[in-house]
Each structure stands twice: as structure tokens, then as C-alpha cells.
Amino acid sequence: MKNVKNANYVQIDHEIRISEEKDVIILSSPEAYKRFRWSREYFKKKPEEGYFIWVKNSINHPLITCISISSKNISQNPINLVVIEKDVKAEIYSICNAVKKNLCGNHVGYSKVIAKENSRLEMRHFHRWGKEDTVNSNLEFFLKKGAELSHNYKCLEVPMKLKMENNTYLEESSSVNFVITILAKDSEVEMNDSIFLNGRESNGISRVRMIGDKKSRINAHSKIIANDAGTGHLDCMGLLLAEDSSINAIPELVNRNKDASLTHEASVGKISEEILNYLRSRGLTEDQAIDLIVSGFLGEEEPIAVEGSIVSSKLYM
């Protein structure tokens, strides 16, 4: 736990440590299940591990959770529940990782986020795994009327197998902005990301950025389903860095309401020669130019300041 000094919930293998926070209830999920009868309707099943975060009043700094695998052959099954109360603003950094490269861990996470009326949640979700790990991540977001969610998922060190399933349900006038960034190398990634526009004036945007390097295979199925008069946009971009990698980007728009408006753009390709030569004409070598293009494509690595200390989004530990 070297650098995540200020994390509110830390789980290493199966051991947990919780730091209390004013205006927020942070518990292990089994404890919350026991203590709050109402939470049971949200937990899919009785949890054995994972975190429960109930934000009752707005907080002006991010809450941090960290679930790590640090021993060999660990199998984690965290079930997490986050509830943001009405009119509350919150920020959460959620970190899941393996602390070493060859632990052969198995992480099956299930998280449910309830953002109540007019609440606002900014969530950054970082994954970093070893090549021998397998990871299955399931996320469900329920946005009540007028709620706003910004969710940024980034995994630049992908496990041998990564399976992700995100489902977001939007009520009237709620909005979600997803950014998913994945760099796969010697890995298989299966990603399904669906946004359901279930209320009028709901708005969903999903931006997926994928890089396929050496012997990687990415299947990314992004979908927006308009059941009411909302707006949605999908933006899937893939960059192939190696001949033996592949990306299947499948954007899908399902419109069941004549007043809804859905759009998408998608592109998958290699780095353009024109851009490479242009950057070389600025004195960069081909490798330097590729690095610059890739880091631009993946987005800036913004350091995260937490109570005076810095937690790099590249991760730590």
C-alpha cells in the first residue's frame, strides 16, 4: 500500500482496511449487506467481499478505492455498491490491479452505481494487471432523473484475458460520458458496453480508444439503445501497432423512439504514414513519433492530487 496512502478502501488479496470519511459511509459489502436491509435489493447476491460507499453529502476531494492481488493464485470476487444521494456531487478513483506480473490471479468484479436525482459523479477507474491474470469486470450504472456521470476507464496493462461488461441505464434528463481506453499486448479483450436511454432528454456518449499491439485481439461491442427521446453518440477508435494484432469494433445503434437521435463514428487502422513523416520532419525518430502519437491517442496521464500527495494515474504500488 506504499503510495495509496489516502485510499478509503483498500483490499489486498482478501484483507481489507477502511478509512472513515465525513459525510460518507464506507463499509465492506458483507457488512453493509448485514447492516442496511435496503442495500440488499441492489446487491446481486450476498457479497463475500468488496466495498460499499454511500455518499450522503457532497465531498470536495476524491474517494479512493483500491483492490489488489499480491499473492499467487488468488481469486477475488468483489461485489461493490456505490450510492450517491440526491443533489450530491462526488468523485471516486477506483483502482484494481496485480502488484506483480506473474501472480496468476483471477479477479471477477461486479460493481453497481446508483446516482440519485440530480447527483453528479465523476469516476476514474484504473486497471493494471500482469500477463498471467484473468479479469472479468462488470459495471452497472443506474442514473436517476437529472443525474450526471462521467466515467473514465483506463487499462494500459491488460491481463491475458480481460472481459468487460458495462451497462448504463438513464432516466429522464440524466447523462453519461464514458471514456474507455485500452492498450492490449499479448492479450484478449472482450468488451461489451451498452447505454440505455430510458428517459426523455437523457444523453449518453461513449468514447472507446483501443490500441492493439503484439498478438492482441480486441472485440469491442458498443451499443446505445434509445427507448425514449434521448440523444446518444458512440465514438470508437482503434489503432493497430502490430501485424499480428486485430481489433473488431462493433458500434450498434438501436432506436425505438422517433424523437431520439443516435450517431456513431468508428475507425480502426494503423498509424498514418503521413503523420509519421510529418513528425519526423520535426526531428523525431520514427519510434519517438509513434510514442507521441500513441500517448496522444490514449489521452494525457494526469496526476491525481489527493490531500497533498500525488497518486499517478499510471499506478503505483
Added chain:
Amino acid sequence: MLKIDNLSVKVNGKNILKKINLKINNGEIHALLGPNASGKSSLVYTTMGFPDYNVTGGKIIFNGKDITDLQIEERVKLGMTSVFQHPPSIKGLKLSKLLEKISKKNIELKELNNLLEREINVGFSGGERKLSEIVQVISLDPSFVIFDELDAGLDLENLERLTSLIKNELDNKSILLITHRGRILRFLKPDIVHVMIDGKIVCSSKDWKRIWETIEVYGYEKCKECELRSNRS
């Protein structure tokens, strides 16, 4: 500084440049005029070492060194660079990030603040594109710069502003201006002007005003048989 000696170039099997000779000394400004598709931009890309431009004859000497077979970035390290007519848009890469990587020289410009945190050329206006290009080349602190159609798509006010930036920041550097409009000549007053038609330099002269007036009145065809043609002194 730069000596292009009997240079012939093919692109996709087609002869584009035919036995070009050009000598630019230290601190000189040369202009290369010519109609569209005469081979001017091909000369830019060949001089910079772009891979699709196959040199089939002749050589390019820069500061006494034969650079004909050098990679693009190696040429840049020797001190040459170019402002391109159609620089590509680079999604995700901010101008500030590129400048951070390449800059040998700091430039402080108020107009630049609006561009630094934007993705390179994404949604840039014509003037912003040119400004971004010029700032990039100035930051490399080059000894020789090629400007490919700098005046294309610029209004007079912007052209004046950008040429004055060039005069201030690239004073005493060697410059090759590529243009088919000639408006820029008034601002940068070249030492020698050349005319290229169909991949050949057909005319070179110190009298840029006369050359440009001739072109404005008679068009580029007149240059082929103009009496100034052998009048370079």
C-alpha cells in the same frame, strides 16, 4: 548551404523533377514560382527526404554533406526543416506536447496561447495552421527553412503578420519560398527567384519584381522563352 545538383525524381514511376539545379547560400532568400502541379511541392518533399520521392539522378548537398540518402529526421538534425502546405491533423496530440518534445528555442507569442492546448490542426483555421507550422519550425532553430505555399489561404493581414514573424525569428537564415501566387514576394523580397514548369527550373533571376509582373501579365508559359531566363547574375 543547400546545393541541388542535377536532381531527378520519380514518384510512383512517373518523372516529376527533371535535372534540377539550385544553389542557396547562407542567409539568402530564394523563391520558387510555378503553376500548380509543376513539381514545386515535390521538390520540398524530396529535399526533406520523404520516402515516396525516389531520387533517380543527381544529389542534394547540405552544408557540404551529401544528404541525398539521409532519413528525414537526420536532415532536420543538420538544420533544415519545412512549413508544409497541407500539414496533417493529429487527433489526440496537443501542439504544446509536440513543442515540448522538439523545441530548441522558446517562443512567446500571445496568439499561440489559443492553440497550445488544442490537437494539432484539428479544427484549425487557415491562419492558425500556418502559425502552428511557423512556430514549430522556429522552435527547431533551423539554419534553412522551406515554406511551401505559405500564402495559400491567407488574407493579407495574416500574411503580413506571419511574414513579419518570420523576418524577426528567422533573420539571416536561408529560406526557400515555394509559391504560385507571388503575393508573399512583396513581404519577404527574395534575393533570387526561380520559375519551375513541368518539373524543370526554366528561369532564375534576381529581379523578382520583373519576373512576377511578367507572370501576372502573360502567365507562366511566357517564362519558357523569356529573355531574363539566362539573366541570373
